Amino acid sequence: MTDLSMPQTQTRSQSNTSKIALRWLLYILLGLFALYYLMPLFVMLTTSLKSLEEIRTGSLISLPREVSFDAWKTAWSGACTGIQCEGLRPYFWNSVLIAVPAVFLSTLIGALNGYVVAQWRFKGANIIFSLMLFGCFIPFQVVLLPMARLLGMMGIAGTIPGLIFVHVIYGLGFTTLFFRNYYVTIPAELTKAARVDGAGFMRIFWSIFLPLSLPIIVVTVIWQFTQIWNDFLFGVSFSQAGTQPVTVALNNIVNSTTGVKEYNVDMAAAIIAGLPTLFVYVVAGKYFIRGLTAGSVKG
């Protein structure tokens, strides 16, 4: 290999010009891709700032002639999601009440599971792990009806605890996978040494593994938060009046069938509903890559 490529080594000046050209090419490529990723957001933003009249008459992907934030105000606190015309605001809180405990619980349980599967292997642990992993792939439409039945029998149908329960159950596969892949990279000798020193199962977890886990916790939390915050199917099926999450309200604003469509409000509502997840990605994005780098993907 080395022999073949040796003669291709170029002289310094040649490599400099080509280096600059390459650099330019690189940035142009990255820029083009950025355009591809930004296009829908651009359309959503500009539409949300236009008046309904302008949307009806103008091109859908042009810049607004007159910028107006009315649609944003309406989406947040005035759009009708039913007979209440209070916008997304009341539903936002429901989503927080669902997402925060569900993310916390599924992450914690995932961490414990991953710790067991990676460090305390017992006979059959791998089979249990693969059974759990396969659970990631079950289409959620399949579980709706039997789940509804069970939630009813447990007496938590239509409640926020019920929704938290569902999200925790179906998040376990992925959280366990993340933590297991992370903990597998930690040498087993560490656990062994700690045990020799007399530390027990929980003690080792709390004082050795958990402090090491920050990167993977970030990854898991981002993943789970995005999944749970954006969930619509469970939210619509297992909620009742007063417990509906923000995605259901968003859907009510966006998907009305026989009324007049206010696209500017739709788009503003969509961006508002997505703000928490966007925020998490922007702020924690750096740690996300770091967390992934730290081992979760090394498998």
Add this chain to the structure above:
Amino acid sequence: MKRFAFATVSTLAVVAGSSVVAEPQAEVLHWWTSGGEAKSVAVLQEEFASNGGTWTDMPVAGGGGDAAMTALRARVLAGNAPTAVQLKGPAIQEWYEEGVLADISSVAEAEGWAEVLPASIAGHMMCEGTWCAAPVNVHRIDWIWANADILAANDIEMPSTWEEFNAAAEKLQAAGVIPLAHGGQSWQDATVFEAVALGLGGPEFYQKALVDLDPEALTSDTMIQVFDQMRTMRGYVDENFSGRDWNLATAMVMNGEAAFQIMGDWAKGEFLAAGKKPGEDFLCASTPGDGYLYNVDSFAMFEVEGDDNRAGQELLAKLIVAPNFQEVFNLNKGSIPARTDVALDAFDICAKISAEDMGSTSAGGSLLPSYAHGMALRGSQAGAITDVVTAHFNSDMSSADAVQQLADAVANSY
């Protein structure tokens, strides 16, 4: 926060309930969430509240009620059914057969619903002889909307036969106008299809083919003609129609890009919202041919525990059919009242035509349920037909093949 308020109210009701008369309350599942619709339902809620009731709103929009039906199934299976649910057509009877609907005959008889509702509409509200649902409105489906200026400029009258329609369309196409504004979503394809079937085949054919699902009618030459006409009309639609929302198609008629649209009377709301005047800026007429296709929205009451809830159901049913709500709601929504004794002075010309035709077709037996909007058939049969209709319209399938597939799909849907 609403949840806490609700909890407090129900605790109060329980405390008070032992000595005082039950306080009506209802959790209402519906999919009327857009501005105009929501306002209309709010009218009902206000009346409900002023009669001492507590209304808990459970709106779920999307897919013409698909998402709401998903939620409903989950709620019923969990033993936690909402008090009142927006349901329509044979779905009411289907739910009744599952044994989950409440009987509201006492209200219906006290209020004399049988006298004020057209017989065919009353039929949808009955389950094995008892009343199980309350009608809200009547949407007419077989409307054709037109841009008045374009028709005048091209010297075209509103068509009264499909041949006239085709001739007008050719003329418009030659003049560089899109003849038919259409959105290629399967329910919109089905809406046009049923209007054509009614127009070309007549009410009797429609009844046999799309209500009774008579295999002979489904494979008849008339049905082949219907598909031929659909193929012809495919040529009158612009290239970019796929997936277009119905209201964008309406906007094309408004802006003068297109001349006609075939759509239910909610399209009127879109014209009115843009400040257009019926009879001046836009025209409305029934699609060519006899008959009247209706879509009746209604509320069914589910079997629930507690006197409060039952009181709520009875009050709600009473208010829904009462003349005041029927008038206010339908003025907002573009439809007409289900009861025939509401004065129509406040309504526009299109609504008056609709009401008049409803009366005459009801007497003549050509007041028919819309299949495309879930009034004529159960879900799996209607869906099977729509699959074929939309596959035919969006491909180059021949009419003979389509008819064959139609018969197969219907047979396979039971």
Add this chain to the structure above:
Amino acid sequence: MSEWLENHLPKVVLAPSFIAVLIFVYGFIGWTAWVSLTRSKLLPKYEIHGFIQYERLFDSPRWDTAINNLYIFGALFIVIAMVLGLLLAILLDQKIRVEGAIRTIYLYPMALSMIVTGTAWKWILNPGLGIESMVQGWGFPNFEFDWLVNPDYAIYTIVLAAIWQSSGFVMALFLAGLRSVDGEIIKAAQVDGIPTWRIYTAIIIPSMAPIFLSAFIVLAHLAIKSFDLVIALTGGGPGYATDLPATYMYAMAFSRGDIGQAASSAMIMMLVVFAIVVPYLYSELRAKND
């Protein structure tokens, strides 16, 4: 007693999750299998009627379309998202000045729900409203981009939007992988004068094999569950040209009141998943044990 607990604690900790998975995944799969043998309509019934639902399923032209679409969509989506994700990760790994910002731009689509980005995509891809009319407006009247409204190509627009949503995540996975490759080896290779592309193809990429597997699992799971995307972008149309098994099942179960039929389609979906995932899990876990 406490010694027993200490010895068995790992199992005790894992037990609740295991039981939950047994009930809520496998129990429900079993329930679905049962219902798929019945004639359930609006609500589930439990009286067995044989394989009638499977016969109906295989007689349905719409199901054929849905399952074919799953193969086309799944294969293209997984392969392109991986290649693109890897490419972007390599490009971003060249000590780019504004890496943080660009990375966020590539990653943000994952954060947004398709309920609405679907509408934006619908406009962009619509020939009369979006790219086609824009490019034509720039003076290229013959430019054509009508995939969305063409029954033969509409499925590719779903692929396009799905890649938009997920490739950033894959990029993040690969970027993390690139960052964790031992820098010493790369330096040594550079000193030897090995061209950069050879370093990537011969050293770095092979060392990231586990990441390909992680990416595969995430993408395969997204492909099979793709649902919102189709509903928001095409609603399954034109006709039912972009139906996928998940949308077929949902339509049968919830808009048509044909739960038996939905259950049978779900079982076939599960079989497809099984056929793809089990070999992966097998090889993955065996490799770990060695």
